[in-house]
Amino acid sequence: MAPHDAAKQNAIDMANARAATTINVAAVRDFLHDGSETWQRHQRIVKILEKEPLFDKSQRLFISRTEQYILGQAKTKRLLVDLKQKHNWSEKDLAVAFAVQDDPLPITLHNVAFEPIFRLQASPELLAKYGDLTAHKAIHGAYLQTELGHGTNVGRLETTATYLPDTREFEIHSPTLTSTKWWIGALGKTATHGVVQAKLILPGGKDMGPHLFFVQLRDLNTHKVLPGLTLGDIGPKAMGAFGATDNGFARFDHVRIPKGNMLSRSAGVTDAGEYITPPHAKLSYGGMLYIRSGMTTSAGWAIGKAATIAIRYTTVRRQGELGADGLERQVLSYPSLNVRLVPMVARAYVFIELGRFLSRGFASLAQGLAAGDVSQLAEMHMMTSGLKVLVSTTAIQDIEGARRAMGGHGYSGFSGVGRLYADYLPAATYEGENYVLDGQVLRAALKSFRGLASTSSPKFSPTSSYVRLLLDKNIVPPQLTASSWNDQTVPILILEWRAALLVNEAAQTAKEPDSTLTQRVSRAVTEAFVAGQVGGMIAALPTKPGLSPKEVDVLRKVYLLYLLTVVEASLVDTLSYGLFRASPAGSADSGPRDPTRALRLAIAALCNTTLLPEIIGLTDAFGFSDWELDSALGVYDGRAYEAMWARAQTEPLNKTEVTEAFEASIKPILLHGRELAAGAAATKSKSKL
Template sequence: MFIPMLMAQCSEKQGEKWLPLCENLIVIGTYAQTELGHGTFVRGLETTATYDPQTEQFIINSPTLTSTKWWPGNLGKTTNHAVVLAQLYTGGKCHGIHAFIVQHRDMETHQPLPGVEVGDIGPKFGYEAVDNGFLRYHNVRIPRDNMLMRYSEVTKDGRYIRKANEKLTYGTMVFVRSAIVSTAAKNLGEACTIAIRYSAVRRQSEMKPGEPEPQVLDYQTQQHKLFPLLATSYAYWFAGRSMRETYLDIQGQIMAGDFKRLPELHALSAGLKAMSTWATNEGIETCRLSCGGHGYSHASGLPKIYVDATPACTYEGENTVMMLQTARYLMKACGQAAQGNELPGFVAYLNQKGVDRCMIGDDLSLVSLVSAYQHRARRLIGKAALQMKAHMERGQPQEVAWNLASVQLVHCAKAHVQCYVLKNFVDSIEQYGHHEDVARVLTQLCQLFAVDGILNNAGDFLQGGFMSYDQLDNMTAKLLDLLAAIRPNAVALVDAFDFSDHLLQSVLGRYDGNVYENMLEWAKSSPLNDTQVHDSYYQYMQPFLKEMHKSKL
């Protein structure tokens, strides 16, 4: 996030100074937002930047223990600068959170500068090679020009000037979240690649006595574990791509001061970040379990993918908080729709009345599937809004009502994001219309994604009589049909990700399928096999065994 923050928030003059230094690896930076006591609640950050007009400098300070910056990547031992988020004070007045470039290590010796405490935060669940760090400032002075001044400025005499709408700062978050969504889809795709390739190699038990053991991938239960995850990885890959492209498309509008689409994109990116990382975290573990005992070995590559993907559930904020950000926008949109206002962008479906009965037929029309998801999201959003209203009518302040309805708010936000992901999947398939076979297989994946989502959230679709029990039973039958239809193309669908063996680092997921020969070679390469008898035998076991032998004699 260091360079994207500079690109987004440096003035033109600042960019000309700092970006070449970064590109030439003179300045090696990190992004310091999260503190020991605060993360997602950015307004609650405690680090201060107080302007001194006498010296034309900012004084960066960590006034409390909990203001210690905590978690920035590569901070512990590697970086020499940070973009630091701090509360800006001028003339005794706080102007809220702003970004500053602060040097914390000497450019020659790499020693911490005076007034700076910096170090590594210690072992983590994964990413052991990354030196996530802590950082404390004790009245460290930086030049006035080290405040990122594209959107706001402090003059030499200490006057604060806001140049543009504060919503512009959302842009960087949207860009970063789109990268997180794409990475989550990639991680899930890697796990699916390993599990599906291995399931095509592994043979197990008998379907019919006396016949050869079938491929594990031929078992319906294995398909039921893996194919919905494969569909999910495709769905979120398309979603991440779409969000990134949408942001780039409207960047010109944003820079021109047109923010109409930015609030929706910001809210959607928060929900997508949460939903994609949750799905990936759970999905990788399912893939590991589907590989049986060999999935527990590091030879499978799955443990590493899991520990690399898991931190994303708390990147840039714990996921439940991300969902509540989405819900906050949805409540505003719902209120506007209730007043008869036309809504922009994807939330326009809240203006539609929709159908009262599920219209999904045997053909699993993509239009009818999207309509069902829109009905569910629209109903749940309206229900959460009514719950909020009921609490306030009983005399509760809005913030209390928000907390009392927060479970429903998260639930409706999930429904909205799932609706977007499905609609975007459907729209993405249209790009491949000239490739009939590709479009057909992608359609099957999209249908599986949608049907699996309906079955996993059956209560939502049954409520209000929208879907009947017979229709739900039909969804189960259709899901099983889709598993059989996808089976012949399953390996090709993961091969289409084009993950190299070098990237996967998996014996089980090798492209050539030579699993067992290479598992044995992988085991032989263990340092424990450098000698036939380990020193510990002579030091501990041999004396112990001799004593035991003597005692028996």
């Protein structure tokens, strides 16, 4: 009998797993992509790019950082100039193209960091001069905020912009090494212009704190650095990430710019050098919400990518015990593995939908804001901070968790997950360092709690709804039974109780907080809010176009799994406050028993029984093409072993049978060893004589 061929079995296993799915994958895919039109656009653009030689991903792991940068610029040009015209792409199409090629490119910083702030803050005159040039990338911008010595604490930035009334100029200057602008995306080798955060110094040395200034950095025709400036790339990022992006540094040596280059929409200086007090700061709240909800959705897609790869690979990987088919078991069938991977899919589904749900939900609140109601502003602001921490922390954990679930092969560069991890990692730091944001969330939660507690008719918002549990003494926590975990109401309520009791703890111990409480409160109030939103998402499922009761049922269970795993991850808090009844140690003959068991069994049942047959369908519904995943282990057809073999053949070390290290190093070692061995043998034979 010919030996069993595991490589052929790969395709059979994947086909069988795909056939087992009972949901309508196309319907769920359209749901995940926010409608069939968005999905069609995505598909159309992927199909174009995966045929473009410049967007071939197969050499990415082999090229140097300088090559990555140069290639990145070539890709940018191909998209912006050639393909946009050829295919008559809209701005939306172009944004999809930049997203799916998935290399972090410097132009992103122009689009995301430079242009919005320029458009929002520049004077009408400056906008008239540079608005169209900016919009059409006739100039490339960077946003220069962070310095070598200061990141999060913007108020202490050291760069100065001194107003000179005689010439009506500002002089931009870097007085110290630590004032060097640092980490600035697209600054190192690309940007022609920048918006610079600098302390405004008025005549007499009056320091007005940080303001924004528009500064040309490089010549548009030669790209040479302008006089007075020192610019460069800050060097490689950890784990080789973001290779194509030129995070850079800048030092200013008394660089003069015209007075009109101050971004003066909300503050200005008279010709004589007097400060013009800004009108009440405009609420650019919509913009921040948009970015943060974007981060929520993109965290979901990142988790979805890693989970798709790991679930496909562990579907075809067989190892260990023999199953009913006489073959080793598919490793995804082990409960210890699927209980790690299936909840990742749930988190991806929740985050993708949550970002959109928030944008829609907040849109109506924003209308309230526009009508002058700012009562919930601080709290909403903080809630989006908490969300940013939650989704970035979760996505980092899940990407690495997916990699590790694949065992040894997960450590291969060809798994694709290491790269995804390294590129995603800075999300924990940018847009507000996570630990700093946690502190802001705690302060806002305490303020909201105290405000609600001190009024006779409190009005609860979606972000503070949990506080109601503390104010009415008649409300008691739910009694938990095994059936508590069958629907969403109990986990949502438990998560609200946890938030309420932790905020109460923080209020009671404000004078001597323990050092873990900040993070615990931030996580608790954020997850209570998210849980409420997930309740809303479950309620909205039947209204979604294209979903039959079958899909609604499966998606409800996906969301329920999310809620249950959040409760599981919060057990320290819920047990501490008696929301689960702990049995006292030594209480019964068989010893005390685990009160969390019913919850854990419910999670295991969802992962191992209910959702496992649907899991290839649920991951297919993300709609990733093989080109997008760029993973030998996560190939759609399941033929992971053949893909690994094929990728290994492309390794540059394999170009020559014998490397130059042989003559230079290995051979001398072998010869030296032979001499030593001969000497040892001679000594031995002598001693025998």
